[in-house]
Amino acid sequence: MKRSTVLGALALVLVASGCGGQSRPSSAAPGGTVTVLAAASLTESFTQLGKDFERANPGTHVTFSFGGSSTLAQQITAGAPADVFASASPANMKQVTDAGLAAGEPYTFARNQLVIAVAKGNPKRITGLADLTGPDVKVALCARAVPCGAATTKALDAAAVKLTPVTLEQDVKAALSKVRLGEVDAALVYRTDARAAAADVDGVEFPESAKAVNDYPIVALTKGSNPTGATAFVAYVRSQPAAAVLAGAGFQRP
Amino acid sequence: MTLLDAHLVASAGTFRLDVALNAAPGEVVALLGPNGAGKTTALRALAGLHPLAGGHIRLDGTPLDTVPPHRRPVGVVFQDYLLFPHLSALDNVAFGPRCHGVGRAEARRHATGWLDRMGLADQARARPRQLSGGQAQRVALARALAVEPVLLLLDEPLAALDARTRLDTRAHLRRHLAEHPGVTILVTHDPVDAMILADRIVIIEHGRVVQSGDAATVTRQPRTDYVARLVGLNLYRGHGTGHVVTVPGGWALTTTDLVHGEAFVAFPPAAVALHPERPAGSPRNTWPATVDGVERHGDHIRVHLTGPVDTAADITPAAAADLDLALGRHLWAAVKAAETRAYPAAG
Amino acid sequence: MTGRTPLALAVPAAVGLAFLVLPLVGLLARTPWSDLPARLAAPGVVEALRLSLGTATAATVVSVVLGVPLAWLLARRAFPGRRLVRALVTLPLVLPPVVGGVALLLVFGRRGLLGGWLESAFGITVPFTTTAVVLAETFVAMPFLVISVEGALRAANARYEEAAATLGATPWMAFRRVTLPLVAPGVAAGAVLCWARALGEFGATITFAGNFPGRTQTMPLAVYLALESDPAAAIVLSLLLLAVSVAILAGLRERWMSTP
Numbered sequence: 033m034k035r036s037t038v039l040g041a042l043a044l045v046l047v048a049s050g051c052g053g054q055s056r057p058s059s060a061a062p063g064g065t066v067t068v069l070a071a072a073s074l075t076e077s078f079t080q081l082g083k084d085f086e087r088a089n090p091g092t093h094v095t096f097s098f099g100g101s102s103t104l105a106q107q108i109t110a111g112a113p114a115d116v117f118a119s120a121s122p123a124n125m126k127q128v129t130d131a132g133l134a135a136g137e138p139y140t141f142a143r144n145q146l147v148i149a150v151a152k153g154n155p156k157r158i159t160g161l162a163d164l165t166g167p168d169v170k171v172a173l174c175a176r177a178v179p180c181g182a183a184t185t186k187a188l189d190a191a192a193v194k195l196t197p198v199t200l201e202q203d204v205k206a207a208l209s210k211v212r213l214g215e216v217d218a219a220l221v222y223r224t225d226a227r228a229a230a231a232d233v234d235g236v237e238f239p240e241s242a243k244a245v246n247d248y249p250i251v252a253l254t255k256g257s258n259p260t261g262a263t264a265f266v267a268y269v270r271s272q273p274a275a276a277v278l279a280g281a282g283f284q285r286p
Numbered sequence: 287m288t289l290l291d292a293h294l295v296a297s298a299g300t301f302r303l304d305v306a307l308n309a310a311p312g313e314v315v316a317l318l319g320p321n322g323a324g325k326t327t328a329l330r331a332l333a334g335l336h337p338l339a340g341g342h343i344r345l346d347g348t349p350l351d352t353v354p355p356h357r358r359p360v361g362v363v364f365q366d367y368l369l370f371p372h373l374s375a376l377d378n379v380a381f382g383p384r385c386h387g388v389g390r391a392e393a394r395r396h397a398t399g400w401l402d403r404m405g406l407a408d409q410a411r412a413r414p415r416q417l418s419g420g421q422a423q424r425v426a427l428a429r430a431l432a433v434e435p436v437l438l439l440l441d442e443p444l445a446a447l448d449a450r451t452r453l454d455t456r457a458h459l460r461r462h463l464a465e466h467p468g469v470t471i472l473v474t475h476d477p478v479d480a481m482i483l484a485d486r487i488v489i490i491e492h493g494r495v496v497q498s499g500d501a502a503t504v505t506r507q508p509r510t511d512y513v514a515r516l517v518g519l520n521l522y523r524g525h526g527t528g529h530v531v532t533v534p535g536g537w538a539l540t541t542t543d544l545v546h547g548e549a550f551v552a553f554p555p556a557a558v559a560l561h562p563e564r565p566a567g568s569p570r571n572t573w574p575a576t577v578d579g580v581e582r583h584g585d586h587i588r589v590h591l592t593g594p595v596d597t598a599a600d601i602t603p604a605a606a607a608d609l610d611l612a613l614g615r616h617l618w619a620a621v622k623a624a625e626t627r628a629y630p631a632a633g
Numbered sequence: 634m635t636g637r638t639p640l641a642l643a644v645p646a647a648v649g650l651a652f653l654v655l656p657l658v659g660l661l662a663r664t665p666w667s668d669l670p671a672r673l674a675a676p677g678v679v680e681a682l683r684l685s686l687g688t689a690t691a692a693t694v695v696s697v698v699l700g701v702p703l704a705w706l707l708a709r710r711a712f713p714g715r716r717l718v719r720a721l722v723t724l725p726l727v728l729p730p731v732v733g734g735v736a737l738l739l740v741f742g743r744r745g746l747l748g749g750w751l752e753s754a755f756g757i758t759v760p761f762t763t764t765a766v767v768l769a770e771t772f773v774a775m776p777f778l779v780i781s782v783e784g785a786l787r788a789a790n791a792r793y794e795e796a797a798a799t800l801g802a803t804p805w806m807a808f809r810r811v812t813l814p815l816v817a818p819g820v821a822a823g824a825v826l827c828w829a830r831a832l833g834e835f836g837a838t839i840t841f842a843g844n845f846p847g848r849t850q851t852m853p854l855a856v857y858l859a860l861e862s863d864p865a866a867a868i869v870l871s872l873l874l875l876a877v878s879v880a881i882l883a884g885l886r887e888r889w890m891s892t893p
Contacts (some may be wrong), residue, residue: 066744100861102861103860103861106864107861122736141866175844175858175861176862177859177862177863197845198664198760198761198843198845199761199842199844199845199849200843200844200845200846200850200858201843201844202844202854202857202858202861204809206839210843213738213742213744214742214743214744215738215743215744215760215761216761218645238877242691278785
């Protein structure tokens with residue numbers, strides 16, 4: 033704890049001296065490198081937010097590591113050096129807060145819903161979950177152990193649809209790529225993922241997805257080396273400009 | 287009657303082989319020559335293991351040139367035998383018959399017969415690595431003969447054996463080669479093997495036949511330095527005018543034979559006498575010579591001499607002591623005309 | 634061989650050994666031994682193990698049937714482009730398996746070079762089937778067999794084949810009755826390596842064959858997914874995979890390989 037404060041102060045000094053005479057930062061201004069571990073479905077929107085944040089706070093640098101939320105949570109509890117964690121599921125966030133590694137309460141900054149990703153132009157004319165049960169429709173789902181899989185199970189239960197997928201993918205991007213490659217006819221993915229791949233796939237909305245909304249919590253971490261930067265980044269994600277970027281990517285506001 | 291009629295033209299790298307070979311049924315022909323002369327290439331060409339660049343091979347009138355090795359009626363005993371290490375002696379011998387479609391039991395019975403004939407009945411179950419050198423040689427011979435080949439090819443069959451085993455195996459081999467009704471071609475660099483095992487010797491140097499004939503002729507009348515060294519003779523080529531042969535450089539040797547034109551003259555090293563001073567009475571074949579080398583050679587001393595011609599002389603140890611042999615010592619060499627042999631170089 | 638072992642060799646050797654062994658120790662130390670039997674008896678575990686053993690064995694058989702002739706060609710026949718062919722054969726060794734999986738999809742997938750034709754002509758689809766697992770494993774594992782057998786063939790004296798030919802053996806007979814028995818230890822060693830590689834295959838499998846319990850979910854995939862939700866289950870599965878690999882490698886070593 034003590035050492036990280038010292039390191040943080042040192043980083044501030046270095047940044048301040050690097051900035052020379054112009055725009056002298058106050059002691060609370062962020063600087064240095066902020067390391068953010070974020071769910072894979074945040075890849076596009078957070079990359080954009082990182083750039084915006086850097087522009088708003090000259091001298092700061094944001095590095096991301098995107099991955100499955102459960103993997104990231106395990107990395108954090110195993111001692112991975114990180115300042116911020118943005119999860120695609122409260123369950124994975126709970127692993128981190130239970131371990132006492134969160135600085136404060138997690139804040140839900142976005143929500144995501146499932147859509148049915150189909151090939152561009154929807155050649156199989158899929159309009160809802162019931163259409164996925166046909167014998168000639170190949171479906172990829174997320175494995176139940178990962179957040180998108182958990183959401184899928186909820187949505188299918190809500191629709192009372194029984195599906196036999198050809199594969200249970202290890203994360204949402206893998207499921208989506210099977211559609212993009214044309215190996216399956218449909219996959220249940222987040223709306224944001226379908227939108228990011230809009231060149232190759234169409235997203236078909238279905239009503240039961242409302243029963244399986246995914247909350248995205250974010251929190252600053254205690255073991256990070258840049259607590260000032262972490263707090264500033266979390267605050268930025270909650271800001272109005274960030275909300276606009278997230279909405280543009282297909283996220284809903286909580 | 288000619289059973290084998292072959293003209294082998296082949297190349298390997300810059301080396302070129304061009305050899306004509308003929309043999310009658312039952313005849314054993316030795317290809318004798320120094321290392322790298324092309325003997326083994328000739329053998330491999332006959333077996334179909336080396337491609338012919340020209341010429342032909344006819345066996346009993348049937349062309350073999352384009353027949354793949356496995357369909358040629360040949361049997362080969364390789365220098366290192368190449369017995370299949372994963373098979374017993376018996377199965378090694380039975381391998382050929384099995385390949386020719388004979389049933390397992392029948393092939394083994396046949397192989398057992400061959401091993402019996404080789405005196406190896408007790409070794410039937412042994413793996414090649416458990417056999418002695420001589421035993422392995424016999425298994426290799428049995429394996430080659432078990433396919434009843436018309437053309438039997440042996441590549442340095444005794445080279446891998448120690449001196450004692452060699453003696454026994456040579457006698458054994460001689461007996462079996464004599465019984466073989468087809469043609470046997472034997473490759474060797476050892477003149478003793480060639481003389482004992484073969485009816486006829488073909489000498490190959492630099493890919494060409496330089497001499498051929500029966501053992502007695504080749505021994506008595508060598509036609510190249512290599513053959514002369516092999517049979518232990520001093521050999522010179524020159525111009526004959528009656529009883530005198532003049533070699534390039536002007537040195538003349540008198541012989542009892544009568545030759546005209548291009549001729550060889552040969553004499554054994556033991557016929558050369560060495561004297562510290564010019565011998566009195568001065569026989570006609572006397573010349574000054576310088577000691578260039580001395581080595582022990584059986585129970586005598588071989589002295590290499592330079593002079594108008596290079597010569598080897600064999601003398602007794604006692605004579606050597608009297609002569610005070612040292613490198614560079616000047617001596618007089620003499621040979622009696624009756625001990626020389628002269629013969630025409632042509633033909 | 635007597636004398637002291639130089640420190641300059643002993644120290645790195647000890648560190649290297651520790652580096653290889655410690656992760657296994659970690660695995661054993663964190664194993665939940667008390668509920669191990671119950672976890673091993675879980676249906677998914679047995680299913681994944683059976684699938685892994687079955688597909689790795691099938692991949693090894695395919696590799697032997699296709700790889701031994703390929704190795705023979707590389708070792709015994711001079712043909713134009715042989716070096717290129719050898720480089721291509723060994724490519725999967727250095728290629729990330731995921732790339733291999735993508736490449737397999739591009740060939741056998743529904744829009745792939747062969748996949749589209751297979752589906753339209755025969756109604757066969759390869760991806761997401763157990764066949765796909767075998768193909769993925771064969772793709773990454775066969776080079777091990779080819780390299781091992783080619784080495785054995787080069788070490789074996791080609792003149793035994795000539796000897797066989799002079800005894801009347803056709804090239805095929807010479808191969809079957811002489812060459813193959815001579816290189817049998819090399820084939821066995823290659824098959825063991827190949828099998829072990831196939832058993833551990835993950836990247837190409839999950840990319841090309843997907844992940845479905847009982848059909849394409851092999852042990853490594855099960856380990857990876859278990860890690861997402863239940864790390865203890867992942868440890869148990871890893872331990873089982875380790876035990877099976879060690880048992881079979883040790884068994885085959887006794888039986889086949891005479892390395893001192």
